Amino acid sequence: MNIEIEKENKLAELFGALSEPNRIRIIKILRDSDHELNCGEVSRLLQIAPSTVSYHFKALRQAGLTKTRQQAQTKYLSLNMETFNRYLPSFLDSL
Amino acid sequence: MNIEIEKENKLAELFGALSEPNRIRIIKILRDSDHELNCGEVSRLLQIAPSTVSYHFKALRQAGLTKTRQQAQTKYLSLNMETFNRYLPSFLDSL
DNA sequence: TCTTTATTTTTATATCCATCGAAATAACAA
DNA sequence: TTGTTATTTCGATGGATATAAAAATAAAGA
Secondary structure, three states, rough: HHHHHHHHHHHHHHHOOOOOHHHHHHHHHHHOOOOEEOHHHHHHHOOOHHHHHHHHHHHHHHHOEEEEEEEEEEEEEEEOOHHHHHHHHOHHOOO | HHHHHHHHHHHHHHHHHHHHHHHHHHHHHHHHHHOOEEEHHHHHHHOOHHHHHHHHHHHHHHHOOOOEEEEEEEEEEEOOOOOHHHHHOOOOOOO
16 A cells, blocks of 8 residues: 555656646657757747746656766666656557 | 647657556546545545545546536536547556 | 856746535425 | 535645756867
8 A cells, every 4th residue: 555655646646747738748759759859849849938948857867757868968868668658658640 | 730739749648647546546436436426425535634635536527538417416427438548549558 | 268058947927726514505394 | 594524726835847058067079
């Protein structure tokens, strides 16, 4: 039962990270894109400030939905498929 | 593209409704139960005030995740499968 | 070393959220 | 009609969230 409570808390955390339209868009762009995304590119695509994008990146990463790879000054974002497969199987298909 | 923006907003709304552990538990209980749920029963099951349960019921209903049937003073909650099938197919199975 | 570039953190603000107790509402029942 | 029961609304509170400008960080290159 404790394990179940933990799962419910984790799912609530994941849904919290997905409860913002711009973050849904980031996930969707990542799914459809053939290249990783960085902060500046998303800022231009979604027309929101870089600091706001950074904030959303952090929210997605903290929930475990994304991973980052750093190259020089630039951080590249990609999906963390382990989390999707474990907690939200087939979610990406329905996006 | 406008339609897509609408879908992203709707998904964000649904995830917002699911971003609270007690609401996840309500959905899960509804999925597993053979009878509809009312406010008082959930209040006892989850050990939270009836007014808080009413607040959660409203959040779930406004997002379209549940439906209500009223009988006398009591309102019975059930899942709105149309919404799950349309926006979150296979989600209930992964709960 | 100095400048440019990309991102993150900080600060500030306005808004939203979860919770409860108390009051209001609504329907039944004696 | 009066009292009981179930739910909702209201009011208050403490905490989280989304946003952007400004400042800080960090790497690259001239």
